[in-house]
Amino acid sequence: MRALLALTSLLAALVLAGCTDEARDALRPSQTGCYFTTGIGETHLTSEQAANAATISAVGLRDGMDERAVAVAITTAMQESELKNVEYGHDDSLGLFQQRPSMGWGSEEELMDPVYASFKFYEKLRRTDGWEDMTLAEAAQAVQVSAYPDLYEQWEEDATVIAAVFAGGKEGGIGCVKGNAPEVTADPELLAEAFAYHWGAEVSEVDGTTVVVDPSDAAEGWNRAAWAVARSYDYSITSVAYGGMVWAAGEDGWTEPNAEEDGEDAVAVANDSHAAVIITFAAA
Incomplete structure (x- = not known):
């Protein structure tokens, strides 16, 4: 509490004194992570999340999938793991997509490899009839068969921006x-x-x-x-x-x-x- 009062007093003093641009910059929280900008919007990821999203995109493009498929995969991973390669989940779910060894997705070691996990996601997406005509959330649900299908929709806009940068060739995005x-x-x-x-x-x-x-x-x-x-x-x-x-x-x-x-x-x-x-x- 004392620290908060001291900072408040400092801010008030700087305002009264007409603080300089340098002082304002010193007080402004430093930015972290990665920023994505396209003509359709902006979003932010931590560097860990951005690295995982980059891997998901690279694997998709490597295997002949397009920007929209990448957006489906990123929508899914944002909901399932917050784009973090976690070692835990519901029942035996783990990794970026919370895939389950017991359901035939692969071994625990394989599913903790973001490249393998991404490959398995696209493999099932490719086999899903009509996914190209679905919304991103619908396509994600068709692959994942989640108990909470409505939760994917909240990530569609951010995933579209991220996929445009990583898979769409967005200049300096x-x-x-x-x-x-x-x-x-x-x-x-x-x-x-x-x-x-x-x-x-x-x-x-x-x-x-x-x-x-x-x-x-x-x-x-x-x-x-x-x-x-x-x-x-x-x-x-x-x-x-x-x-x-x-x-x-x-x-x-x-x-x-x-x-x-x-x-x-x-x-x-x-x-x-x-x-x-x-x-x-x-x-x-």
């Missing part, structure tokens, strides 16, 4: 500020391995502190770039460049590099990224 990954690695080789596992394709190059991905078109490039940004905290990625723009952790999101402020090298990297996604790690 994701920006991440600060993360909360429990385990962090700064090994480009490990990121390359994760990319191959999630996408079913090899990166083009791993060179020192840089991973290069060559997409087949712009939509694919932005999908891969968004995946990399979402993995920025568990892999200590410092920047991602594509399409003449560069993302770096912070509140500025994706920006066009300026030669005077950022240097000629930064501009050159961004321009090169028209053809490739360039993922950069801090030097050891």
Whole structure:
């Protein structure tokens, strides 16, 4: 209570004194996690949730599913686990989709692997007749057969925005500020391995502190770039460049590099990224 009174007094004093922009910034809570922005809306996820959503999207695209299928999968995971890979649930349910080993979804170890769990979800969705004509919530229910089917609908709008960024090739649609990954690695080789596992394709190059991905078109490039940004905290990625723009952790999101402020090298990297996604790690 004393701390709250002291903060209230400080705020009042700053208002009376006409506080500066710097003071306001110091008092403003720092942003965390990842922000998704499209023409249809905005939403926010923690870095853990964003990484899991990126995995769900990558597996779907890898297996020939489209943006709408990804939106169905994300709608489902948002309701079932809040996009967290939890080790518990009702009865023997666990993982992102709360799939049950006893119901034939797979072993406990398999279902705790987000890639496998996503694959199994899409496998059943693909076998569901008419899912393309259902709402996202109806399609989710057709796969999950939940006792609470009405609860999926609340996540449809957010899932649509997230899928547009991760699967729809939305230019610069994701920006991440600060993360909360429990385990962090700064090994480009490990990121390359994760990319191959999630996408079913090899990166083009791993060179020192840089991973290069060559997409087949712009939509694919932005999908891969968004995946990399979402993995920025568990892999200590410092920047991602594509399409003449560069993302770096912070509140500025994706920006066009300026030669005077950022240097000629930064501009050159961004321009090169028209053809490739360039993922950069801090030097050891």
